[in-house]
Amino acid sequence: MRSALQRTLSSWRAMAIAFIGGVLLLVAGPSVFASLTAQTSNASPQTVASGTLKLTMSATNPSAGFSSSITNMAPGDAVNRYIDLTNSGTLDSQGLTLAIASTGTGSLITDGVAPVTTRALRVTVRSCVAAWNQATGTCPDAGGAVTQIAAAPLSTFTSAQSFTDATLAAAAGLRLQIQTALPDQNETVTNGTLPANTVQNGSVGLTYTFTEIQRTATTTNS
Amino acid sequence: MPIGGTLRRLLHLLLLVEVMVVASVLSMGIAFGAGRGTATAGQTVSSARWGSVVVLQSQTATSGALVIDWTNVKKNPYQFxxxxxTSTVTLSGQTVSISTTRNGSGNQPLPTIALALCRAGTWDQTTGACSGTVVDLGSTTTGSIIITEPVPVNGRLAVRASTSAGVGSPFTTTFSSAVSRTQAGPAVVVNG
Structure with a gap:
């Protein structure tokens, strides 16, 4: 019969062998896997470039565009200004809109509510494929002028109004005629005193903001 | 597990999901905003003013009607x-309203007031002579006279008012002017 000491040594020997075996596996195992890794790389780096979305406008010579103030408008008067709107980015765009922020005389911004019958300033946006004839205000293109945004009071432009042709390809542009008109309406002034709720002697500051958004994102397979 | 505790955990879960959804939507909005191009410009627009006033010759224009008391028509048959x-546009016409009343009682008829324009000239208050061309504008007792003589901005028409009254009880005439849109020149279309 083995003694108790011999039994103890035997069990410790087994544990030591198991420990050493585990250490050997940890050290040698990764070396075995690494030897099975394969890699490849492109010879030259792939180039990935992002596009740009830019919208610019400029007065169409000889018109001074928006930088030229409109003064002394009487009912029935209309003033046409001409600007070139260009998608100067590299991405096509969509959702072209115009919003106008107006400050100043209320009767020039919002139509009167009965019994007040005043009619506010209207803005109309038209485009022409050819260059506008600025002397006559006509579009010489065979297809004629295209109404991009129909006449609407300034108050309507508080929210952005969509163009009829709402897409603009990269580097493409629109030749626009922006018409500001004061609708015909009658007011009689007695002894030099202006009537209440008049459209006379008013002034408004207009900030035109044209906006485009990028074309729909695409997924390309090739 | 108590029912209250389960409900509380369910509410916490729903709140967590809501926060995640809101965060997701907001992040989408920011993404769309990045793909936007704008162009902005400012402009000023102002409107015209029209109207006229009646004042005594060479007086400064002030609003309100002009009231003339004819006290001695035999000696002073004219008022100038x-x-x-007062417009910011040229007037193509204006309407002058005349209203006459006797200052005292009496049965005498109201006198007629006649207006005459001194075109391209001025009236001499002493002699009543016009240095330009005299143009008859019309006459009335109480009523309106439509004048179609153009008047430039800040311009004035020199008018002589005369009365048909002879010696009699004094009377008062009120002159008013009115300008409608159609008398403030035609509408124009400007390009450029």
Whole structure:
């Protein structure tokens, strides 16, 4: 019969062998896997470039565009200004809109509510494929002028109004005629005193903001 | 597990999901905003003013009607008045209203008031002579006279008012002017 000491040594020997075996596996195992890794790389780096979305406008010579103030408008008067709107980015765009922020005389911004019958300033946006004839205000293109945004009071432009042709390809542009008109309406002034709720002697500051958004994102397979 | 505790955990879960959804939507909005191009410009627009006033000759234009008391028509049969254009546009016409009343009682008929324009000239208050061309504008007791003489901005028409009254009880005439849109020049279309 083995003694108790011999039994103890035997069990410790087994544990030591198991420990050493585990250490050997940890050290040698990764070396075995690494030897099975394969890699490849492109010879030259792939180039990935992002596009740009830019919208610019400029007065169409000889018109001074928006930088030229409109003064002394009487009912029935209309003033046409001409600007070139260009998608100067590299991405096509969509959702072209115009919003106008107006400050100043209320009767020039919002139509009167009965019994007040005043009619506010209207803005109309038209485009022409050819260059506008600025002397006559006509579009010489065979297809004629295209109404991009129909006449609407300034108050309507508080929210952005969509163009009829709402897409603009990269580097493409629109030749626009922006018409500001004061609708015909009658007011009689007695002894030099202006009537209440008049459209006379008013002034408004207009900030035109044209906006485009990028074309729909695409997924390309090739 | 108590029912209250389960409900509380369910509410916490729903709140977590809501926060995640809101965060997701907001992040989408920011993404769309990045793909936007804008162009902005400012402009000023102002409107015209029209109207006229009646004042005594060479007086400064002030709003309100002009009231003339004819106290000695035999000695002073004329009153000289100006129709002043207070507009920012040229007037193509204006309407002058005349209202006459006796200052005292009596059965005498109201006198007629006649207006005459001194075109391209002025009236001499002493002699009643016009240095330009005299143009008859019309006459009335109480009523309106439509004048179609153009008046430039800040311009004035030199008018002589005369009365048909002889010696009699004094009377008062009120002159008013009115300008409608159609008398403030035609509408124009400007390009450029």
């Amino acid at each position: 008045i100006d129709l002043v254009n």
